[in-house]
Amino acid sequence: MMIESKNKKELMREIKDEVLNLTESPLYEYRKQNNYFPVIGEGNHNAKIMFIGEAPGLNEAKTGRPFCGSAGKILDELLENVGIKREDVYIGNILKDRPQQNRDPLPAEIEIYGPFLNRQINIIQPKIIATLGRYSMDYIMRKFELETEFLPIGQMHGKVFDAKTEYGDIKIVILYHPAVAIYNNKTKDTLKEDFLILKDFI
Ligand code: URA
Numbered sequence: 001m002m003i004e005s006k007n008k009k010e011l012m013r014e015i016k017d018e019v020l021n022l023t024e025s026p027l028y029e030y031r032k033q034n035n036y037f038p039v040i041g042e043g044n045h046n047a048k049i050m051f052i053g054e055a056p057g058l059n060e061a062k063t064g065r066p067f068c069g070s071a072g073k074i075l076d077e078l079l080e081n082v083g084i085k086r087e088d089v090y091i092g093n094i095l096k097d098r099p100q101q102n103r104d105p106l107p108a109e110i111e112i113y114g115p116f117l118n119r120q121i122n123i124i125q126p127k128i129i130a131t132l133g134r135y136s137m138d139y140i141m142r143k144f145e146l147e148t149e150f151l152p153i154g155q156m157h158g159k160v161f162d163a164k165t166e167y168g169d170i171k172i173v174i175l176y177h178p179a180v181a182i183y184n185n186k187t188k189d190t191l192k193e194d195f196l197i198l199k200d201f202i
Contacts, residue, residue: 001167003123008045011123015116016040019096025112027097037064041092041120049084049198050126051075052117052136054177055095057102066091067178074178074188075132078195084202090124092117094139105135114139125167128201133177140172158194173197 003011019038022028031038039056042065051067059069067075079086095105095113117139121129131137134153141147144163150156153176161172175195181188 003125005045008123012040012045012120015119019113019116022097022112025097026106026109027095027099030100031061031097034061036061036098038096039064039066039093039098040096040116041090042066043086043090044088045090045124047088047090047124047126049088049128049130049201050090050092050121050124051130051132052140053091053093053132054135055093055102055105056098058098061098066093070182071177071179074181074191078178078191081192082195082199084198090120090126092120094135110135110139114143118143122166125165126170128171128173128198129163130173130175130198132175133180136177137174144172146172157190158197160197171201 016038019040030036039060053067056066057069057071059072060066066072076086079089094117095109096116099105099109129140131140137153137156141150141161144161146161146163149161153174156174157176159174161174163170163172176187176191178191181191
C-alpha cells in the first residue's frame with residue numbers, strides 16, 4: 001500500500017514521540033542523565049535504499065543524528081565512492097538510544113526497539129535493506145525468516161537475499177559495519193567492494 005509523503009512524516013513523528021517517552025526502556029534513564037537525544041533515523045522517507053546500523057554512539061546521542069561520528073565518516077566515503085547521495089537514502093539503527101560505553105545491544109533492548117524499526121521499514125518501504133554489521137544482519141535475517149541462511153558475517157557480507165514484505169519483494173544486502181574499517185584498511189577495501197552491489201540497484 002502506498003503511503004503519502006505527508007503521512008509518512010506524521011508516522012515518523014509518532015515514532016519519535018513514542019521513543020522520546022519510552023520510560024520502560026533500560027536505556028531511558030541513561031539518556032536523561034546524560035542529556036542525550038534518541039536517534040530515530042535520518043534521510044529520505046521515499047528512499048529506495050535503507051541502511052540499518054546497530055545503535056547510536058556518543059556523537060549520535062549528543063546530536064540525535066545517526067552515523068555522524070567516525071563510523072559515519074566511513075559510511076559517507078563508501079556512499080560517495082558508489083555515487084549515492086546520503087540525502088537520497090534512509091539511515092537508521094535497531095536501538096534508538098545509546099547503550100552505555102557503546103556496549104553491544106542486549107536482547108531485551110532489541111526487543112523494545114525492534115518494533116520501531118519494523119514500523120520505519122513499513123513507512124519507508126525500501127526496495128533494498130542494507131544491514132551494517134552483525135546485529136543488524138541478525139535482526140533483519142530473522143525478521144524476514146531467512147535464519148536458515150545464517151553464517152558468520154565473514155561469510156555473509158556481500159551477499160544479497162530476496163525477501164517478501166507487506167508492500168512487495170525486496171532485496172537484503174549484507175554489509176560489514178563501517179566502524180570495523182576505521183582502523184582496518186583491508187576491511188575498508190572489502191566494504192568498498194561490497195558497496196558496489198548497491199550500484200546495481202540505483
Ligand atoms: N554505529 C551505529 O551502528 N549506528 C550509528 O548511528 C553510529 C555508529
